[in-house]
Amino acid sequence: MSTPATLKDKAILEVDKLEVSYHRVVTAIQGVTLEVRRGQIVALLGNNGAGKTTTLRAISGFLGIDDARVSEGTVRFCGKDIANRFPHEVAGMGIVLVPERDKVFENLTVQENLEANSPRQSSTLSRMQEAVYAYFPLLARLRGRQAGYLSGGERQMLAIGAALMCGPELLLVDELSLGLAPIIVEELAERLRAIRDELGLSILLVEQNAHVALEIADYGYIIENGRIVMDGDRERLTGHQDIQEFYLGAGGSGRRNYRDVKQYRRSRRWYG
Template structure:
């Protein structure tokens, strides 16, 4: 469904962030994009969704194809109409609008207006708490409820491909598990393909079919999610499990990580 081939992204005409990035997302799958801060994961999503321009970034080389058609250069609203919707990091709900109005905003680009009421009820089925708070201003929701609202708003656009950027950010573990189970349900029940950027590698790989690991703007490792979860380097640096027991990849020197990926 989605293919990035040797994509380069430059910020402010100076900073090269993506350095020949190539990856594929198969239709109907959940694909996890893993990596440390600064690896280029969010930039990858913005290159796909057309949001680079608001940050003085641009794709300077390579191609981005969706269903075989080049989408690089299309404005973000056109990319949404093509069937791609990004849920950005930090939720960014419309705080002064109600839950109901936020969800309607997600359907703004749709032409099939008659189906919107049924889709609203479907979203409330996935997120009952949103149904209970449909008349409440979004700014008064908890962080977890705002994340639910951001996902629900994306669903209202009826995307074929959903780009999720750190959906676990700021969530308690029990709520994080709930959100990821809903993402899995959306993938299966709505047949929505998902490209998932996430630093919590364990939970991301638990719902993903395939995964990529990025370092310094490149893919350095890829494979089936199960295989990645059993990979020694991934276990040490991203799951916190190494030869000497539980540890955090943040405690490992960057040069050592690069040496092992690239060896």
């Protein structure tokens, strides 16, 4: 890594040359290296099937049913190796995932969804609950409603709120914007940034929607076919021509040669 040693001390999550295989044969990601520093919002961008969700799942831990494991590389949280731990252990250490789908317990009410979590310190429970209802006033009004009847946006709020109840230091958010109206995504993104500022969390945000992600992220990684192909701070990524073209949908000026389009593929960095 080119990062100077002094800055690296502040890293809360370091993923190094991560490889994940499913069913002991299928390699889903090959050599993902990324880093989240304390208080940072980091975006992981990529297309369908690029390995974004697998990366998050590898950090947050697999269950036996998944039949998946980290086959190579390390995941370090606050300097401790956490690869291949059980999800509830990882959650106990302070990494909590907001999954892409099935993110709430549909048979429980909103209130019960918040109460079901095992927080790291049980003393903070009622205080945290008030905080969650303050961040998402809509949830307070729906607290008796069964979560299965919530809309997509309400579910996302509840999922983030329930994750906060666990008292995380690092929040992993899988697809904040998936299936939601742009105005709600905008609101959620704003809210996430406010939560980060107030609680001093770090957030790793996985997104297909680069617009949203680069709006609130401090740093970003681009993943393709299970490999990180580019990284940089927001300015660098939004300024990059290929990112603009492929991820932000800004059509370049006039027709471009295929060879030029593929430019960053040739210059990408390989960490595998």
